Amino acid sequence: MRGRLRMGLVSALVAGALAGPGAGVADAAAPTPPTLPAMSAATLGERYAANQGAIAEAAGLARDTGHTARAEHLARMADPGRNFLSFDGRAGRVRAVEVLGDLAGADRIAVVVPGSDSDLDHYDTRGDKPYSTPAGGARALHDEIRLQDPTARVAVIAWLGYSPPRTISLDVLTTGRADHGARELRRLVAGLHTVAPAAQVSLLCHSYGSVVCGRAVSRIDIADLAVFGSPGLGVDDRDELATGARVWAGRGGADWIDLVPNVSIPFFDTTVGFGADPTGHDFGAREFVAGAGGHSDYLRPGGPALYNLALIARGRAAEVTHA
Template identity: 50%
Template sequence: MAADHDDRWRAAMLRAMAGPERRFLSFDGRDGGRAVEVFGDLPAAEKIAVLVPGSDTSFDKYGLLRGGALRLQQVLGERSAVVAWLGYRTPTLVSLSALTPGRADEAAPALRAFVRELGAAKPAVRISLLCHSYGSVVCGRAAPGLDVDRLILTGSPGLTVEHAAGLRTRAAVWAGRASGDWVARVPRALLAGLGFGADPVSPGFGARLFAAGDGGHSDYLKAGSLPLENIARIISGQDPLEARRAA
């Protein structure tokens, strides 16, 4: 269908996704695309990370999500799996929908259901949610009562709560933001109904902080980077590296 509409880029992405080596738990090519893809050995995994992407993520830009998931799983190593969860209609970056929790409210029930199904299938495995940018808003809306061990926030504009305790989760909440990430300049409250509240890396929010380097908004899972190493350590139950020690 994409080829018939002369959308060659989308057609190429879809053909790549149809490769025999790819493993999808769900797939829907309509309306920008929805997919849940597994990287690593899910049946044998002893640690699982569910990666929830942010704004402007669709099949047209799926390579960015896939690349990050692949790199994270490689650092985590054997007996690990990363699940790239593109299970919602992400907002476009420059839009009112990117400044309100509406899309996150739509997405939260599906994320909650998926994590519960994953937990039921792998009851002895610790699950971490890795939430980037607007994906952290989705995770914040899904968090209450969700049985995960760690909630890791990168490049987050906020979670619509003023303190980590407001998430009502037993998970350890971690947050990191790179010094070059533009999300630091996003206003916390613009007008009534816009913005996402407290900054997750502010001392008053109550999250555990990890060093995230000096990269940009899309660099948290960059190969060889400090944030990638620290995220993998947190998922593995280890303390993150200090910035000076890593250097």
């Protein structure tokens, strides 16, 4: 029965993708991003200021062209208390990379990599689950880290640094978006090591974001890779990731991702599926307790998944509770 449900879900996703996207609201106009200096501890202030100005300008353009909801979202992002390493609001090129905490002074840096359906209009809010958004999840993680240890020198990055696929699309079943995202993620991690050379970096990767991380991890220097709600990393086991990082995996008890088959199926000129389940015993990852929540609940404040992910971000491997 479970096998039929899984294959039925794949069939529905493929059928929805082939039917094409539904009608949507036209994209808001956005300015060309500012020219930014190379990443370093000395240039962070300049980058933050330039991106704040770009976001404010994008909010004004959205408002002037009748995109009220987008303008409101961007106005929140342009708050002077927020810091962005990069921003691009143009259609098809959307990027928003936000820093929480003191990046240059950090001992540990956690990069939160979001999955499908992440975009500017859902960067901060999504219904009654703000923690399921790129920025909201990063804030929840940062708050949990400070709750566990107010003295911890951990910076958190909300990384909307690639174009995530829609949940109902063929892209969400293939690695095309992930390959591009992996290149951008590798570039980010290299920049982080320039800003804070002594800091250890962790990748915390949700859903399709774990596919991105799986494609990037063999060519970057990180201490921990934690995936949650993952459809697979594109490999059959942990060794194929070719990383010296600790590899963690968690899955909520009510996460529908469990119905997605862990397969790789040839489909026209691409491959559908991402291989083995990273929470499976034979995969070789360290499985952490993720609670009974659903696919959008991993970074819910007060939940066991967030508690363990904060420990991983802090480098407190021995204190993580195991499934």
